[in-house]
Amino acid sequence: METENRIYGIRAVIEAIESGKSIEKLFVQKGLSGSLFQELNRHLKKANFTISYVPVEKLNKLSKGNHQGVVASISPVSYVGLDELMEISQKSTTPPLFLLLDGLTDVRNFGAIIRTAECCGVTGIIIPEKGAAPINADTVKTSAGAVFKLPICRVNHILDAVYHLQTYDIKLIAATEKTDDTIHDIKLDQPIGIIMGNEAKGVSNSILKAVDHKAKLPMLGSIASLNVSVACGAILYEVVRQRL
The missing domain is CATH 3.30.1330.30 (Ribosomal protein L30/S12)
Structure with missing residues (x-):
């Protein structure tokens, strides 16, 4: 039943x-x-x-x-395959913008990110099949229904998706504090994929080694990091700013 x-x-x-x-x-x-x-x-x-x-x-x-x-x-939504997501991106009149979530576990963070992603014109979100926050009632509510408007793709491993996107000349950018470059130093008006990591561990080392760029947000206060959904919003709106 x-x-x-x-x-x-x-x-x-x-x-x-x-x-x-x-x-x-x-x-x-x-x-x-x-x-x-x-x-x-x-x-x-x-x-x-x-x-x-x-x-x-x-x-x-x-x-x-x-x-x-x-x-x-x-899941309350139907997922799309990676090849289907690429077909969707090729029909767009603007450079594709993908969001890859590496081990995000909090459903409310996930919902908030989906909501922001939809507002920022993200082409699609890619998540791993295992070890990720599910799409449940809390995700749907926090996303304000955006979860039904944005293609979401599940893959075996995020690293595989990184390599796949790179074959399409899509530049992959990992959000991490392990770099001197800020997100403002990177050209974002080209086809790109933004990778956000786990709430505690960040983006995994294997993915950091495979990406084209690593970038952080400038921090002026004494606290060392932002909530992942807030950080994701700040990064996505820098993409919007450059593209406008």
């Missing part, structure tokens, strides 16, 4: 996986067994979404009916 953004029951979850529904996270009861679960397990071995094995009490709180030991959180 399905309620709001959750599906529960083994057969319902199997059908959701087979039909290509965007599953954000799957909760499975610890020690679950049986022939129907074995069928589900065959699908899980090929799955890219996050699976959590939890006690039955957790599942009882998540569902309103007979969950049979399985509850799935599904």
Whole structure:
């Protein structure tokens, strides 16, 4: 069965996986067994979404009916593929502007970033399939509905997306404090992708090594960093300023 953004029951979850529904996270009861679960397990071995094995009490709180030991959180939006996103960008009359989120985990930060991105004319947002904030009711609310207006793409790894975008001559810029260059020093009126990192760790080192530029925001106060959604907004509006 399905309620709001959750599906529960083994057969319902199997059908959701087979039909290509965007599953954000799957909760499975610890020690679950049986022939129907074995069928589900065959699908899980090929799955890219996050699976959590939890006690039955957790599942009882998540569902309103007979969950049979399985509850799935599904996305309220449909994701686009990376190739589809590139096709969308090529139809634009302005230079593409992509936003890549490397391990962002807070749903409200995610929603605020989506809202700002839509206001700034971002072509599309790219997120990893695992280890990222889900699109749930809080994300939708914080985005003020912008989540339904902006293409969002999920990829196996952000680093793969970096390399893919670079084959299209798109310059990738990582927001990081590990540089002397500010965002104002970089030419932003060309096809670019902005990479924002995890709230605590920032952009991962493997991605920092692969990007074309690293940039930071000038800081005049005593606090060393900004909230990631605020920093993202400041960077995106510098892009807007240069392009106007």
